[in-house]
Amino acid sequence: MRLAAYVADGYLSPQSTYAPMLQALGADGRSLVLVAVRDGRILGTVMLQGGPAPAETVAGPGEAEIRALAVVPEVRGSGLGRALLTSVIDRAAADGVRRLVLLTQPDMKAAHHLYETAGFTRLPERDWSPEPGVTLLAYALDLDS
Numbered sequence: 001m002r003l004a005a006y007v008a009d010g011y012l013s014p015q016s017t018y019a020p021m022l023q024a025l026g027a028d029g030r031s032l033v034l035v036a037v038r039d040g041r042i043l044g045t046v047m048l049q050g051g052p053a054p055a056e057t058v059a060g061p062g063e064a065e066i067r068a069l070a071v072v073p074e075v076r077g078s079g080l081g082r083a084l085l086t087s088v089i090d091r092a093a094a095d096g097v098r099r100l101v102l103l104t105q106p107d108m109k110a111a112h113h114l115y116e117t118a119g120f121t122r123l124p125e126r127d128w129s130p131e132p133g134v135t136l137l138a139y140a141l142d143l144d145s
Contacts, residue, residue: 034087036071036080044071046084048092057128057138062098069102069111076110085118093143100143103128103136115139 036044046069050058057065066088071081092100101123104111119141126138 032091034084034091036084043075044080044084046070046088048088050097057101057103057126059101059126063101064092064095064097066100066102081114082118085114089118089141089143098143100141101126102139104139106135106137112137
């Protein structure tokens with residue numbers, strides 16, 4: 001579902017070297033994956049990954065990373081993405097996380113709006129380049145755990 005959502009919006013090619021990693025996120029059992037399901041169909045998902053390893057974005061204790069928020073195209077605009085984001089923030093706070101961080105592609109403008117309205121702020125000093133020519137934007141949200 002994640003891969004299909006990213007491909008549908010043109011954020012990722014099915015042949016991308018990141019595609020297998022996107023599909024496998026959470027399968028190792030070391031991260032929390034929240035899933036929205038209706039009538040037996042997965043409509044959205046988001047992952048909470050603690051640190052420090054293997055998350056690229058987590059700088060130290062008290063931080064966790066949100067990864068791979070995805071919603072199928074036909075239910076976008078229904079509030080499902082916001083509900084998933086709110087749920088993962090609540091879970092992180094309950095787990096004692098003090099700061100949530102995430103990386104996003106520069107052209108994911110709807111996601112940026114979602115994060116900013118949820119209280120996330122840009123952390124340009126933590127932008128990350130996984131490969132030449134690709135820069136991911138860092139955002140963070142401080143929690144009152």
